[in-house]
Amino acid sequence: MTVPLPTKPPLKQKLWIWLLWLAGFYAVWLYLVAGQGYWPTAVAHWPMAVAMAIGSYAAGSTPMGGGTVGFPVLVLLFELPASLGRDFSFAIQSIGMTSAAIFILARRQPLAWAILKGAMLGSLIGTPFGIFLIAPYIPELWIKLVFAIVWASFGLLHLFRLNEIAGHSGITDFDERWDFKLGLWIGLLAGATVAAVTGVGIDMVLYTALVLLCRADLKIAIPTSVVIMAFTSVLGVVVKMVSGQGLAPGVFENWLAAAPVVAIGAPLGVFIVAKIGRKPTLLVVATLCVGQFIWTLFTEQQRLGLSGMLWALLAVAACLAGFELLRRWGAVLVGEKAAKADAALLTKAPPKTELPQS
Structure with a gap:
């Protein structure tokens, strides 16, 4: 059974919480650039600030x-x-996605809470595991390819299925424990693999499950994905700093330039898309996802060779096949849920009374 978005009066927004966070962040940033003399460093890395103006949206x-x-x-x-x-993905998202997540929570936007709670617990376990035991053993070229393949498949999914995905309303309400377990496995596996290796991606995996399996409305699926990525990004930075690994050289300098942009840019994206709709933005970003895959194959053709590029294409095809299986499974689950709901209604219906024959 698909549960529609709530029609009751919206909860009172508490945007002062987001404004307080914003004031605190900018106070720290100003202390770094003005009090600690990092202003020339921030200015020297202005191209990243420009790029992240688009990225944060x-x-x-x-x-x-x-x-x-x-x-x-x-x-x-x-x-x-x-x-x-x-x-850098971990570091910059720990500001931008966190700012967007606080903005979403302050606006009291609907979220898929059961799945989100499970995903956060799974990420809490999976992301450190991946950072310590998987990511250090992945070659640089493979990191590029993992990113390129996952994002290309995600882009193609939206280029072919966007109308269907955007047409969902509400969210299919399965058993809450089932939702939690689904989120737990997503957080555990995606945190240990794609997030730990590339610094991004757990949000896309959770979103994919929400729209293909649970038939979630984009107004629920996208904010939920923002929150899980914010949580995982902060977790990734904390794990790296506390464990002594630290962040790669050059991250801080680029972060210093881009952080003040994303702190306001990501919440601005949340606000603007509520006014203009998500389909145009998703189409543009999906096209960019496919474009970066082509770009990666072109720039790495010498190292990959023909066989390597063919394997990359096969990996994209495998991801798309996985998405299609997930979509079909979702259709089955939704059908079963609807059938059970109909059966329950029939069971509760009062028995028919026959008129006495004259």
Whole structure:
């Protein structure tokens, strides 16, 4: 049974919480650039601030984190190490996505809470596991390819299924424990793999499950994906700093330039997309996702060779096949849920009384 979005009067917004967070962040940033003399460093890295002006809008208005722009800009355009792109994704999203998440919560927007809680618990376990035991053993080229493949498949999914995805209303209400377990496995697996390796992606995995499996409205699925990415990004930064790994050289300098932009840019994306709709933005970002895959294959053709590029294409096809299986499974689950609901209604219906024959 699909549960529609609530029609009762909206809850009172508490935007002062977001404004308080914003004031606190800018106070710290101003202390760094003015009090600690980092202003020349921030100015020297202005190209990243410009890039993240676009990235932060995408982060707040789509299920792709700000690292979706930051990673390819650093790795493909500036030709910096993929590990730097990963760490920068964690760092910049810990500001931009967190700001957007606080904005979403302050506005009291609907979220898929059962799945989100499970995903947060799963990420709490999976992300540190991946950072310590998986990411260090992934070669730089593979990090690029994982990013390119996952984002290309996600982009193609939206180019072909956007009308269907955008047409969902409410969210299919399965058993709350089932939703929690689904979120737990998503957080555990996506946190340990795609998020730990690339710094982004857990939001897209959760979003995909919500729209394909649960048939969730974009107004629920995208804010939920923003919150899980914010949580995972902060977790990733904390784990790296506390464990002594630290962030890759160059992350802080780029973060210093881009952070004040994303702190306001991501929430702005949340606000603007509520006015103009999500389909145009999703189409543009989906096209960029496919474009960065082509760009990656072109720039790495010498190292990949023909066989490597074919394997990358097969990996994209495998992801798309997985999405289609998830979509069909969702259709089955929704059908079963509807059938059970209809059966319950019939059971509760009062028995028919026959008129006495004359």
